[in-house]
Amino acid sequence: MVGGGQGAFIGAVHRMALRLDDRFELLAGVFSSQPERNRQSARELHVAPERCYADVAALIEGEAVREDAIEALIIVTPNHLHFDAALEGLKAGLHVVCEKPMTLTAAEAERLKAAAARSAGHFLLTHTYAGYPMIQHARELVAKGELGALRHVQVEYVQEWLSVAQNDDNRQAAWRTDPTKAGAAGCLGDIGVHAFQLAQFVTGQKVARVSASLSTAVAGRALDDSVQALLRFQGGASGMLWASQCAPGFENELTLRIVGEKASLSWAQEHPNELWLKPLDAPSQRLTRRSDAVSEAVARSIRLPGGHPEGYIESFANLYRAFADDVQGDGQAWLPGIEDGVDGMRFIEAAIASSAGDGVWTALDGDERKGGRNG
Amino acid sequence: MVGGGQGAFIGAVHRMALRLDDRFELLAGVFSSQPERNRQSARELHVAPERCYADVAALIEGEAVREDAIEALIIVTPNHLHFDAALEGLKAGLHVVCEKPMTLTAAEAERLKAAAARSAGHFLLTHTYAGYPMIQHARELVAKGELGALRHVQVEYVQEWLSVAQNDDNRQAAWRTDPTKAGAAGCLGDIGVHAFQLAQFVTGQKVARVSASLSTAVAGRALDDSVQALLRFQGGASGMLWASQCAPGFENELTLRIVGEKASLSWAQEHPNELWLKPLDAPSQRLTRRSDAVSEAVARSIRLPGGHPEGYIESFANLYRAFADDVQGDGQAWLPGIEDGVDGMRFIEAAIASSAGDGVWTALDGDERKGGRNG
Amino acid sequence: MVGGGQGAFIGAVHRMALRLDDRFELLAGVFSSQPERNRQSARELHVAPERCYADVAALIEGEAVREDAIEALIIVTPNHLHFDAALEGLKAGLHVVCEKPMTLTAAEAERLKAAAARSAGHFLLTHTYAGYPMIQHARELVAKGELGALRHVQVEYVQEWLSVAQNDDNRQAAWRTDPTKAGAAGCLGDIGVHAFQLAQFVTGQKVARVSASLSTAVAGRALDDSVQALLRFQGGASGMLWASQCAPGFENELTLRIVGEKASLSWAQEHPNELWLKPLDAPSQRLTRRSDAVSEAVARSIRLPGGHPEGYIESFANLYRAFADDVQGDGQAWLPGIEDGVDGMRFIEAAIASSAGDGVWTALDGDERKGGRNG
Amino acid sequence: MVGGGQGAFIGAVHRMALRLDDRFELLAGVFSSQPERNRQSARELHVAPERCYADVAALIEGEAVREDAIEALIIVTPNHLHFDAALEGLKAGLHVVCEKPMTLTAAEAERLKAAAARSAGHFLLTHTYAGYPMIQHARELVAKGELGALRHVQVEYVQEWLSVAQNDDNRQAAWRTDPTKAGAAGCLGDIGVHAFQLAQFVTGQKVARVSASLSTAVAGRALDDSVQALLRFQGGASGMLWASQCAPGFENELTLRIVGEKASLSWAQEHPNELWLKPLDAPSQRLTRRSDAVSEAVARSIRLPGGHPEGYIESFANLYRAFADDVQGDGQAWLPGIEDGVDGMRFIEAAIASSAGDGVWTALDGDERKGGRNG
Known part of the structure; x- marks a missing residue:
C-alpha cells in the first residue's frame, strides 16, 4: 500500500x-x-x-x-x-x-x-460505485434493451463538506483544494469524475462532447467547487451532470437517472440497495438487491439476502474480490480500469476547456470537428 | 371563460x-x-x-x-x-x-x-405552482436570508405523457405539438416555462442568461419535447433546468432545489405538502404545511391542518382566491402576472436562440453584451 | 347544515x-x-x-x-x-x-x-378516507383476489394534536375530550373508528372480535387518548389497530397495510395518491392515481391526471358527488352509511368492554360465545 | 466456531x-x-x-x-x-x-x-441490530430524556421468506420450522425476539407483561409464523409488537417507533443510516450517521462519513469489535449478553402462555400477581 x-x-x-x-x-x-x-x-x-x-x-x-x-x-x-x-x-x-x-x-x-x-x-x-450490485444490475438492464434507446442521462454528485473555507487541520480538504496535489480540477476531479464514470458505466455509452461551467463559491479557494455540464453521449442521449462540494445538507448524494424510450431507471447512492424501474404507463417498481432476481454475474456482488442492507464497504470489497478473480484468470471485464482512467482525464480536461471557452461544446477525444450545433 | x-x-x-x-x-x-x-x-x-x-x-x-x-x-x-x-x-x-x-x-x-x-x-x-403554500413559504425563507447567498438552483419538470407519437384522438397532445397553436416552443413552452417561473418565484431573482439545448426524441414531432439548460441568475447563482415530456415513468415531476451558503431547500410537486430544509452540518428538516409555522401571508393559502393533504386544485384555488382579494383592493403582489409572462416569453426565445446557436450563452433581456464567459 | x-x-x-x-x-x-x-x-x-x-x-x-x-x-x-x-x-x-x-x-x-x-x-x-381513489382501488384489488386469502391487517391512525392538556380556547379539543359531548370514547371514537371503518372497507371483511387496551397519557383527561387493539376478522385474518392523539410528531398518520397470501398492500393517508402493491418474491410496485389504471367505478373518483396531487378535500368531495349520484338513482353501494355507523358503534363498545375486562376478546355482535381462544 | x-x-x-x-x-x-x-x-x-x-x-x-x-x-x-x-x-x-x-x-x-x-x-x-449506530444513538436520546416519559413503543419485524410451505431443500427454513431444532417458538423465536430485544435496548425499559396471539398461516407448519402482541413496559409505556415471516413483499422490515411526551423516534432497519426525530409541534428531523453528531461512545460504531452507507455487516462487526474491546478490559456494558438472553426466553415463554390462555396478560417474571387489568 x-x-x-x-x-x-x-x-x-x-x-x-x-x-x-x-x-x-x-x-x-x-x-x-x-x-x-x-x-x-x-x-x-x-x-x-x-x-x-x-x-x-x-x-x-x-x-x-x-x-x-x-x-x-x-x-x-x-x-x-x-x-x-x-x-x-x-x-x-x-x-x-x-x-x-x-x-x-x-x-x-x-x-x-x-x-x-x-x-x-x-x-x-x-x-x-461500480461495485454496487444494483448499479451492475442497472447496467445489465440497459445493455439488454429494457429501456430501449436512451434519451436522457442525469447524473449528480453533491456534497456539503467543502461548503466553507476549511482550516488547515482538515487534511482531506487541504490537498483536495491544492492545485499542486489535486491537479487542475477540484470538485470536478474529486467527485465529478465519479459521476462521469458512473454514467458511462451504466449506459455502456461514451460521452462524446461536453459543455461545462465550473465555478468556485467559497472565497479564496484555488479550484472549482462545483461543476454544471451538458453532455452528449455517442449513442445520441443528452445528459446533464451536476457536481458540487459546497452544497449544505447534501452528504454524499450521488444519483443517476436514465431515461429510455421504454422505461427509466433511478438510483441514489445513499439508498444503494434499491433501484427504481419506471416503465412507460405502468407502475414504477422498486427493484431490490436479491441474488435470485439478477444475473449470476451480478449475484456475485451480493453477500446478504434482500432487506439486509449492504453499503459502501461491501461495494468497495466487491471491486477487490472481483479483481482477485480477474487476476486469477476468472476475467471480470466490467471492472473499472485504465480505459476509465483515460476517459475520466479526458472528461476533466474537456470540461475545463469548455468552461474556459464560455461553455463551447468540446469533444472528449480532442477532435474539434466533432463539436457542433448543440454538441 | x-x-x-x-x-x-x-x-x-x-x-x-x-x-x-x-x-x-x-x-x-x-x-x-x-x-x-x-x-x-x-x-x-x-x-x-x-x-x-x-x-x-x-x-x-x-x-x-x-x-x-x-x-x-x-x-x-x-x-x-x-x-x-x-x-x-x-x-x-x-x-x-x-x-x-x-x-x-x-x-x-x-x-x-x-x-x-x-x-x-x-x-x-x-x-x-406558485399557489402551493410550501412554495410560498420557501420563497419567504429565501427572502429572509435563511439560506444565505444562493449558489445553485436546480429545477426540473419531467413528464412521460408525450413519450410516444400521439394519435389524433388526444386533443391535449395534438395542439401542444402543433407549432401553429403552441408557438415555437413545445415542451419548453408547455412546462419548461413553469419550471423557469418557479425558479424565479422562489429565489426572488431573475435569470440573466441561459445556455440551452432543445431536442426532439419522438420521430415526426415538429417541436422540442425536451430541453436542458444552464442558467445564470442575476444574483450570481448558477442553475440547471431540465424539462422533458418524453420521459417514461415520470408523471408530473416538477422539483426545485435551491442551494445557499447556509442551507438548501428541496421541494417536489408530487408531494407538495412538505418542504425540505437542509442546513449545513445539521439534520435535514421536513417542514410541513402548517398554518402555525408560516407567516400570516402564507397561512392564507392553507385550508386544512397539517397531515390533511392539499393538492393541485387547492393550489389553483389559492391563485383565484388571492386574485379576488387583489381585485377587491387587498393587494397580493406575489401573484404571477404580466411580468412573469414577459419574463417567460423572453426565456423561451432566449433558450431557442441559444440552442440554435450551439448553446451560446444568451441574455434574456436581449442585451448581447451581457452574454460572456460562462454566462 | x-x-x-x-x-x-x-x-x-x-x-x-x-x-x-x-x-x-x-x-x-x-x-x-x-x-x-x-x-x-x-x-x-x-x-x-x-x-x-x-x-x-x-x-x-x-x-x-x-x-x-x-x-x-x-x-x-x-x-x-x-x-x-x-x-x-x-x-x-x-x-x-x-x-x-x-x-x-x-x-x-x-x-x-x-x-x-x-x-x-x-x-x-x-x-x-373511503373517498380516496387509491383506497377504492385497494378495495377492488382485495375483492378480486389479487392478494389471495388475507393474513394480517395493520391499521393505524396517529396524531399529535392532543399531546398536551389543551387550554379552553381550543374548541375542537374541548368537546372531543368531554364525555358529555364526545361520548364514552375519546381517541377511540374520534379516529379509532375511522381506522376501523377503513380496515373493514378495504378488506370487505367484518371484524368479529377485539382485544383492546385503552389508555390516557395526558393527566386530567377524562377520556382515552390512545387505543391499542388486536383484531380478528370474520375471514380469519388477524389484525392490529393503533390509534393515538398524543403522539408528538405525527400529524395525521392514518396508514393501512394488508397482508395476503399472494401479495400485500400499503397505503398512507399523508401520501394518498400512491398505493404500494408488494407481491411475493417480486418487486414492489408504486400504483398511482391514474384513471387509465383503475376500474370505471374508481375512475369516477379521479379528477386529475396522475402526478397532479389530489387530497383530503377531493376525497371528501368524492363522497358528496357519489352521494348525489346515489340519491339520483345511480346507486353507489360502496358509500359509507348506516351499516358502517352501526359497526363503528359496536366496535367502540366492544373495545371499551374489552379494555375494562383486562383485554378479554370481545365479540362485536354481542354474542359472548364467539369470544374464545385468541378471539 | x-x-x-x-x-x-x-x-x-x-x-x-x-x-x-x-x-x-x-x-x-x-x-x-x-x-x-x-x-x-x-x-x-x-x-x-x-x-x-x-x-x-x-x-x-x-x-x-x-x-x-x-x-x-x-x-x-x-x-x-x-x-x-x-x-x-x-x-x-x-x-x-x-x-x-x-x-x-x-x-x-x-x-x-x-x-x-x-x-x-x-x-x-x-x-x-444493537450494533447499528443510529440505534445506539436512539438509545442515548431516550436515556437523556429527549423524548420525555415514554408513551408508546411500536416494534415490528416482518419478512416474506416463509410465506409458502418450504421444500426440504431450504436448509434455513427447514430447521426454523422444526420444533425439535427451533424450540417451541417459530417466528416468535426467530425474529420476534429480535424485535423484543430492540425495544428493550432502545427504551432502556423492561417489558413487564405481554398479551399475545400467535398464529400459523401456512398449512402444515408446526410452529407459529406470526405473532401479534400488546406490551406493557415497566415504565408505563404501552406497546405493540408484530412479527411475521409469511408476509409477501416484506424483505426484512424491522422497524421501531417510540413515542414520548416531548418527541417521537422512528427507525427502519432497511434504511439504517437514518433516524427520525419527531418533536412535538416542530419539523421532523432526519438524523444521519455522523460521528460529529453523536456521543464518543456511539462514534466508535461509525466507520465512514455520513452519506456513505453502512449496513448489516458493519452492524455485526460493531458487536465483534466492541466485544474484543470488552474482553480486553475496555468495558462495553451496552453489548447484548446473558441478561438479554434470559429476558428473551422469558418473553417467548410468556407470549406462548398468553396466547394459549386466550391472550391473558402474562408477566415476564412469572409473578402472576403482576398480571392485571390491561396488563
Whole structure:
C-alpha cells in the first residue's frame, strides 16, 4: 500500500474492503512521506518493520527479492502521486489498484495505458460505485434493451463538506483544494469524475462532447467547487451532470437517472440497495438487491439476502474480490480500469476547456470537428 | 371563460378552483369555436344560452350592456389564442385570468404589458405552482436570508405523457405539438416555462442568461419535447433546468432545489405538502404545511391542518382566491402576472436562440453584451 | 347544515367539498346554539336570514313549507347531537349526511338504522378516507383476489394534536375530550373508528372480535387518548389497530397495510395518491392515481391526471358527488352509511368492554360465545 | 466456531464481521455434524485439519492443550444446540459469542446465566441490530430524556421468506420450522425476539407483561409464523409488537417507533443510516450517521462519513469489535449478553402462555400477581 497512513480516510476503507473476503493480505507499504508517521502506521497495521519502505522505488526493490513478495500495489495517495507510483508498479509487473482520478493529465493517463499494455500486471481503478450490485444490475438492464434507446442521462454528485473555507487541520480538504496535489480540477476531479464514470458505466455509452461551467463559491479557494455540464453521449442521449462540494445538507448524494424510450431507471447512492424501474404507463417498481432476481454475474456482488442492507464497504470489497478473480484468470471485464482512467482525464480536461471557452461544446477525444450545433 | 369546452382538461380545473371558495361564478363563455360544442358545453355548465357567445368580441360586446355583466375573463384556450383574447379583455377593462405561456412571442408579451398598464383590469397568469403554500413559504425563507447567498438552483419538470407519437384522438397532445397553436416552443413552452417561473418565484431573482439545448426524441414531432439548460441568475447563482415530456415513468415531476451558503431547500410537486430544509452540518428538516409555522401571508393559502393533504386544485384555488382579494383592493403582489409572462416569453426565445446557436450563452433581456464567459 | 358555525373545522371542509362539483347548494342551517353566532355564521355563508333556524325541529318545519325546500341535512355537530338530528331528518324524509361517530351508543345506532329503513332519505356517514381513489382501488384489488386469502391487517391512525392538556380556547379539543359531548370514547371514537371503518372497507371483511387496551397519557383527561387493539376478522385474518392523539410528531398518520397470501398492500393517508402493491418474491410496485389504471367505478373518483396531487378535500368531495349520484338513482353501494355507523358503534363498545375486562376478546355482535381462544 | 458449515447463512456473516476489523482470527471449528461436510468446510475456511473437531467437547479438549489455543467460541448452530455448546464454553473459561434465541427454554437461560457468573469468559448474544449506530444513538436520546416519559413503543419485524410451505431443500427454513431444532417458538423465536430485544435496548425499559396471539398461516407448519402482541413496559409505556415471516413483499422490515411526551423516534432497519426525530409541534428531523453528531461512545460504531452507507455487516462487526474491546478490559456494558438472553426466553415463554390462555396478560417474571387489568 502506498499512502493510507494515520488519519487517512480512503486507505482505511481499502483495508476493510480487502479484508472482508480474505483474498488479500497487507504485507508492505509506504504509508507516509514522514518517516516517523510511516513507521508508526506500519506498526498499527501489523506490517513488519522491514517491509515499511521510504518510497515506492525502495518498496519495489525490497519486495522483488523476497520469496513472499507482494503481488499487488495499492495506491491511495493524493492525486499528484498516482502516476509515478502506478507506472513503477506496472513496470515491475505488479498488479495495481489505484484511486481516482488516475493521473493529473490525460497525457499521463495515455502513458499509463501504454505501460499497462506492456505489463503483466492487471489494473483496477477504484471507482467504488461500480461495485454496487444494483448499479451492475442497472447496467445489465440497459445493455439488454429494457429501456430501449436512451434519451436522457442525469447524473449528480453533491456534497456539503467543502461548503466553507476549511482550516488547515482538515487534511482531506487541504490537498483536495491544492492545485499542486489535486491537479487542475477540484470538485470536478474529486467527485465529478465519479459521476462521469458512473454514467458511462451504466449506459455502456461514451460521452462524446461536453459543455461545462465550473465555478468556485467559497472565497479564496484555488479550484472549482462545483461543476454544471451538458453532455452528449455517442449513442445520441443528452445528459446533464451536476457536481458540487459546497452544497449544505447534501452528504454524499450521488444519483443517476436514465431515461429510455421504454422505461427509466433511478438510483441514489445513499439508498444503494434499491433501484427504481419506471416503465412507460405502468407502475414504477422498486427493484431490490436479491441474488435470485439478477444475473449470476451480478449475484456475485451480493453477500446478504434482500432487506439486509449492504453499503459502501461491501461495494468497495466487491471491486477487490472481483479483481482477485480477474487476476486469477476468472476475467471480470466490467471492472473499472485504465480505459476509465483515460476517459475520466479526458472528461476533466474537456470540461475545463469548455468552461474556459464560455461553455463551447468540446469533444472528449480532442477532435474539434466533432463539436457542433448543440454538441 | 374563453375555451374549456367539453373534453378540455385545464378549463375544468379552473372551474373547480374558482368554485372552491365561492368567490367567482361562471356566467358566460366562448367554450368552443364549434357552435354545437360551444352550446352543449354551456348547457352542461349551467351557463344561460344567451351568454354563450361565438367569440370574444361578441362576449365583450354582449356583456357590456348587461347589469350583471362579467367582471373577469378567464382564458384557457390553446396558446395562439391567448394574446388576442387577453388584449381585448384588458382593453374592455376586464380582469383577466390567463393560462401560460402568456403569448406566442415576447413582442406580444410586451404589447400585453403595455395594455395592462393602461387598463383598470388586473391580470393573473396561472402559474399554478406558485399557489402551493410550501412554495410560498420557501420563497419567504429565501427572502429572509435563511439560506444565505444562493449558489445553485436546480429545477426540473419531467413528464412521460408525450413519450410516444400521439394519435389524433388526444386533443391535449395534438395542439401542444402543433407549432401553429403552441408557438415555437413545445415542451419548453408547455412546462419548461413553469419550471423557469418557479425558479424565479422562489429565489426572488431573475435569470440573466441561459445556455440551452432543445431536442426532439419522438420521430415526426415538429417541436422540442425536451430541453436542458444552464442558467445564470442575476444574483450570481448558477442553475440547471431540465424539462422533458418524453420521459417514461415520470408523471408530473416538477422539483426545485435551491442551494445557499447556509442551507438548501428541496421541494417536489408530487408531494407538495412538505418542504425540505437542509442546513449545513445539521439534520435535514421536513417542514410541513402548517398554518402555525408560516407567516400570516402564507397561512392564507392553507385550508386544512397539517397531515390533511392539499393538492393541485387547492393550489389553483389559492391563485383565484388571492386574485379576488387583489381585485377587491387587498393587494397580493406575489401573484404571477404580466411580468412573469414577459419574463417567460423572453426565456423561451432566449433558450431557442441559444440552442440554435450551439448553446451560446444568451441574455434574456436581449442585451448581447451581457452574454460572456460562462454566462 | 346543522353545526359548522364560525370557527368550526369540519363544517368548512364539508362546504368546500360540496361546492367542488356543483351538485349541492347551502340553503339553510342551524349553525350554532348561540343565536348571535348562528345569525352571523349564516350571513357569512350567504344563507338567507329566514332560513337560519334556532334548532333542527324549526329547520325541518320551516323548510317543509317552502317550494325550494332543502333536500338533504348535513350534520357536523359534536357527537352527542348527531343522533337526534339524524333521526329527525330521516323521519322527515330528508337525505342525511352525518359526521362520525354516528351516535353515542350502539343502541342509538340500531334505532337510526331502523329509522333509515323506514325513510325515503338516503344516509351518508362521512368516513372521508373511503373517498380516496387509491383506497377504492385497494378495495377492488382485495375483492378480486389479487392478494389471495388475507393474513394480517395493520391499521393505524396517529396524531399529535392532543399531546398536551389543551387550554379552553381550543374548541375542537374541548368537546372531543368531554364525555358529555364526545361520548364514552375519546381517541377511540374520534379516529379509532375511522381506522376501523377503513380496515373493514378495504378488506370487505367484518371484524368479529377485539382485544383492546385503552389508555390516557395526558393527566386530567377524562377520556382515552390512545387505543391499542388486536383484531380478528370474520375471514380469519388477524389484525392490529393503533390509534393515538398524543403522539408528538405525527400529524395525521392514518396508514393501512394488508397482508395476503399472494401479495400485500400499503397505503398512507399523508401520501394518498400512491398505493404500494408488494407481491411475493417480486418487486414492489408504486400504483398511482391514474384513471387509465383503475376500474370505471374508481375512475369516477379521479379528477386529475396522475402526478397532479389530489387530497383530503377531493376525497371528501368524492363522497358528496357519489352521494348525489346515489340519491339520483345511480346507486353507489360502496358509500359509507348506516351499516358502517352501526359497526363503528359496536366496535367502540366492544373495545371499551374489552379494555375494562383486562383485554378479554370481545365479540362485536354481542354474542359472548364467539369470544374464545385468541378471539 | 460451532456450526456455520457449507451453505450456512449466518456463519458466513459472522466470519465477514469478525474479519472486518482484524480483531479475531478463525482457528478451529466444528462446522457440521456430518464428518465430510465438516472437513470440507474447514478446508474452505483455511482452518487446519487437526483443528477441525467432531464436536464441542473434542474442540475444547483439543484446544486446551495448544499454546495457540482459541480464546472465544462462536456458536452459530440451530437453536437446540446453543445451550450445551455455550455451557461447555463458559465452563472452559472461554469467551462465548452465541446466536439468538439463546436457549430453548427460560430455565436453560437461567442455568447459562449462573454458569456465566462463575466463568471468566465474557458472553455476547448477537442481537445484530444493537450494533447499528443510529440505534445506539436512539438509545442515548431516550436515556437523556429527549423524548420525555415514554408513551408508546411500536416494534415490528416482518419478512416474506416463509410465506409458502418450504421444500426440504431450504436448509434455513427447514430447521426454523422444526420444533425439535427451533424450540417451541417459530417466528416468535426467530425474529420476534429480535424485535423484543430492540425495544428493550432502545427504551432502556423492561417489558413487564405481554398479551399475545400467535398464529400459523401456512398449512402444515408446526410452529407459529406470526405473532401479534400488546406490551406493557415497566415504565408505563404501552406497546405493540408484530412479527411475521409469511408476509409477501416484506424483505426484512424491522422497524421501531417510540413515542414520548416531548418527541417521537422512528427507525427502519432497511434504511439504517437514518433516524427520525419527531418533536412535538416542530419539523421532523432526519438524523444521519455522523460521528460529529453523536456521543464518543456511539462514534466508535461509525466507520465512514455520513452519506456513505453502512449496513448489516458493519452492524455485526460493531458487536465483534466492541466485544474484543470488552474482553480486553475496555468495558462495553451496552453489548447484548446473558441478561438479554434470559429476558428473551422469558418473553417467548410468556407470549406462548398468553396466547394459549386466550391472550391473558402474562408477566415476564412469572409473578402472576403482576398480571392485571390491561396488563
